[in-house]
Amino acid sequence: MKRTLITGAGRGLGLEFARQCLQRGDTVFATVRAPADAPALVDLQAAYGDKLTIVPLDVADKDSIEASYQRVREHTDRLDLLVNNAGIGAISKNVGDVNAYRVLGQLDDERLLFMLRVNAVAPLMIAQRYLDLLQASDAPRVVSISSGRGSLHDKTTGGSYGYSTSKAALNMFMRSFAFDVLEFGIINVVINPGWVQTDMGGSDAELMPEESIAGILRVVDSLTPADAGRFLDWQGNEHPW
Numbered sequence: 001m002k003r004t005l006i007t008g009a010g011r012g013l014g015l016e017f018a019r020q021c022l023q024r025g026d027t028v029f030a031t032v033r034a035p036a037d038a039p040a041l042v043d044l045q046a047a048y049g050d051k052l053t054i055v056p057l058d059v060a061d062k063d064s065i066e067a068s069y070q071r072v073r074e075h076t077d078r079l080d081l082l083v084n085n086a087g088i089g090a091i092s093k094n095v096g097d098v099n100a101y102r103v104l105g106q107l108d109d110e111r112l113l114f115m116l117r118v119n120a121v122a123p124l125m126i127a128q129r130y131l132d133l134l135q136a137s138d139a140p141r142v143v144s145i146s147s148g149r150g151s152l153h154d155k156t157t158g159g160s161y162g163y164s165t166s167k168a169a170l171n172m173f174m175r176s177f178a179f180d181v182l183e184f185g186i187i188n189v190v191i192n193p194g195w196v197q198t199d200m201g202g203s204d205a206e207l208m209p210e211e212s213i214a215g216i217l218r219v220v221d222s223l224t225p226a227d228a229g230r231f232l233d234w235q236g237n238e239h240p241w
Ligand SMILES: NC(=O)c1ccc[n+]([C@@H]2O[C@H](COP(=O)([O-])OP(=O)(O)OC[C@H]3O[C@@H](n4cnc5c(N)ncnc54)[C@H](OP(=O)(O)O)[C@@H]3O)[C@@H](O)[C@H]2O)c1
Pocket: 007, 008, 009, 010, 011, 012, 013, 014, 032, 033, 034, 057, 058, 059, 060, 085, 086, 087, 088, 089, 092, 093, 118, 145, 146, 147, 148, 192, 193, 194, 195, 196, 197, 198, 199, 200, 201, 202, 205
């Protein structure tokens, strides 16, 4: 039975990860910034009881990362899967002026650094903090949810400074991490979930969360050491860097 930790599990793709991992029998540690604002997760807990532990975590706060680790450590001595899912875009709630992240002439250094912190630095810091629990697994996997916007190959227009750069940085951070942790048997990849209907993806998006997450979990289950450090799409195809 897998033990799985998912960040940003209160809504969107993170919530769907939690739902599908519980359905298949995983023990799930679902992290959220504010559990009281995640009623769907609380409903899942009513259905799955102690198979689901809700853990407070603001990924931008190093004390919160430490507190989450201590909390998870009380419940388990290993993790089989870490899903770095939490992320922000320029239109996410409480992130301030949209243009500060994406319009030349209105870019703001503090806002750009904050987006880099949430989308790129935090996943690396979380993976680093949880390393001992991952090392204790027989088949540990780390997956970070990247984006096509983080692809230099696909970047042919201006704008989207903050989001695109943060996901490109995530890709490079996690590629370094992948080679560092392969000796512990940890297989680490970054995955583009596709364009998915969530608060971030919007209602015009091509995919429903159910389809994207089912695809990602199939990909994760089929990973071998040869996949370490790869950038894949939700169907397991190679993604151009
Ligand atoms: N949807 C798409 O089309 C798409 C495409 C490519 C990549 N992605 C990536 O997929 C991931 C999930 O996105 P989504 O579509 O599910 O977006 P979403 O619906 O906006 O959800 C974002 C999640 O991230 C969490 N989060 C944001 N800042 C956080 C912080 N500081 N600490 C902890 N949690 C934080 C949010 O928690 P709160 O509820 O507390 O705000 C929420 O659970 C993101 O990394 C995103 O970049 C999405």
